[in-house]
Amino acid sequence: xxxxxxxxxxxxxxxxxxxxxxxxxxxxxxxxxxxxxxxxxxxxxxxxxxxxxxxxxxxxxxxxxxxxxxxxxxxxxxx
Numbered sequence: 001x002x003x004x005x006x007x008x009x010x011x012x013x014x015x016x017x018x019x020x021x022x023x024x025x026x027x028x029x030x031x032x033x034x035x036x037x038x039x040x041x042x043x044x045x046x047x048x049x050x051x052x053x054x055x056x057x058x059x060x061x062x063x064x065x066x067x068x069x070x071x072x073x074x075x076x077x078x079x
Contacts, residue, residue: 052058
C-alpha cells in the first residue's frame with residue numbers, strides 16, 4: 001500500500017499554489033465586473049456626451065474660452 005508522505009515543503013507549495021489560483025480567480029471576477037459595468041454604462045454615457053456636444057451652449061463656451069485666451073493658441077513654425 002502506498003502512503004502519502006506530507007512534509008513542510010509540500011504544504012508550503014500547496015498553499016502557494018492555492019493562493020495563486022485564488023488571486024487569479026479574484027482578478028477574473030473583478031475584470032469581468034468592470035467590463036459589465038462599462039458595458040451597462042456605455043449607452044448612458046453616449047447619450048450624455050451627445051447631449052452636451054450637440055448643445056449650442058457647449059460650443060459657445062468653448063469658442064469663447066479659446067477666443068479670450070489668445071496666448072494659449074499659437075502657430076508653431078519649424079525653421
